[in-house]
Amino acid sequence: MEGKSAARTLAGTNLGNNRDTTRQHNLSTVLGLVHSMAGVSRAQLTRATGLNRSTIAALVGELAQLGLVVESDLDQAQQHGRPSIMIQPSPGALALAVNPDIDAVSVALVSLGGQIVNPVRFHTVRPPSVPEVVNIVTAIYTGMRTSLPSRNRIVGLGLAIPGLVDPLDGTVIEAPHLGWRDQPLTALLSDALKLPVIAANDAVAGARAQATFGAGRDVSDLVYLYGGASGIGGGVISGGRLIRGATGFAGQLGHTHVRTGGAECNCGSSGCLEAEVTREELIAAVGLPAGETENLEDAVLEKLQDDSASEELRAIIDRQVRLLAVGLKSIVNLLNPSLIVLGGFLRILVRAAPDALSDALRSPGTRGPRENVAIELAPLGEDSILVGAAELAFEPLIRDPAGFLGSQDDGGGQVPPA
Ligand SMILES: [Zn+2]
Incomplete structure (x- = not known):
């Protein structure tokens, strides 16, 4: 949705004088559209952004080089007019989504475009403690990583919490049903997994998923x-x-x-x-x-x-x-x-x-x-919560694709060769 609202304001407005800022803004807009529409034609991008065809081609080329989009065959469904190349979110750009609750810890990889790749629901006999959640997520994530192709990249972890989360530092202020108060789960997971972690209330995450994809x-x-x-x-x-x-x-x-x-x-x-x-x-x-x-x-x-x-x-x-x-x-x-x-x-x-x-x-x-x-x-199951949690992790990437990946080039999110 970020992408769509950005696209609305982009056409016919002053794009600013700073070329880097403009390029970052345009990359963000194009990636946001490819993400929220889970695939879009070059012609649709041209129409939605008001940018010309060669600019769109250059932006898509840069996003493809960053491993964030893939260009595929012509849009077969197009009935008239010139056929257009389809641009899809790269299935190798992933976020880890985590949702602890009183009877289970749900974990999934979610690809750019909002597709859940491999959900795991780990049942617990009682509400999990914060250290237990860290252990469960670490074990599941370690297993997931070994089965991923090496070119895949996990950009971050989005954490959907059934409670109040401090929007500044991600501290779980209170999750009454879990018995948690002032818990630094966000920081603990970031340390354990070496990933950026962004947390929010679970229903807020679900609302974001509904607004973007649902x-x-x-x-x-x-x-x-x-x-x-x-x-x-x-x-x-x-x-x-x-x-x-x-x-x-x-x-x-x-x-x-x-x-x-x-x-x-x-x-x-x-x-x-x-x-x-x-x-x-x-x-x-x-x-x-x-x-x-x-x-x-x-x-x-x-x-x-x-x-x-x-x-x-x-x-x-x-x-x-x-x-x-x-x-x-x-x-x-x-x-x-x-x-x-x-x-x-x-x-x-x-x-x-x-x-x-x-x-x-x-x-x-x-x-x-x-x-x-x-x-x-909403669709049956916990999907919108997990997809929404992944949205939290994707947000900084979509806001500044090249800058975000540049800051990650220590390989933190890159899956090492098995
Ligand atoms: Zn109340």
């Missing part, structure tokens, strides 16, 4: 709400930008108040959305054993088919949908998004009770922000 790709006002083992997090894109707030903590949508006198929340308040609408309640209602919780969606939908067993579960879902709608009404009134994307276990509430949520959100005769807001489901 349902929100062409939407500039989006609310992403993610329900995980550790509660409900959110990310807000407004006017095409991720809302950060004064100190980087904006988007704590899980703490939207939904019920007076409600359940106590770990934030010190009560009746928060994440205290009332929980994955644990659904897991208990279908009796899913630990270690099989990723099958929760199927398990819930299956049990609802069985009339005799479903009454209690149906009541829980109706209640959760009602309270989610209360929270969403506040969120929509505050932010006026055109699209709400629901990920994680929140998908289940929509699939188990189709239309109930949108009906509750849009009572008859509703005008204003709630009138036309659409609700979509």
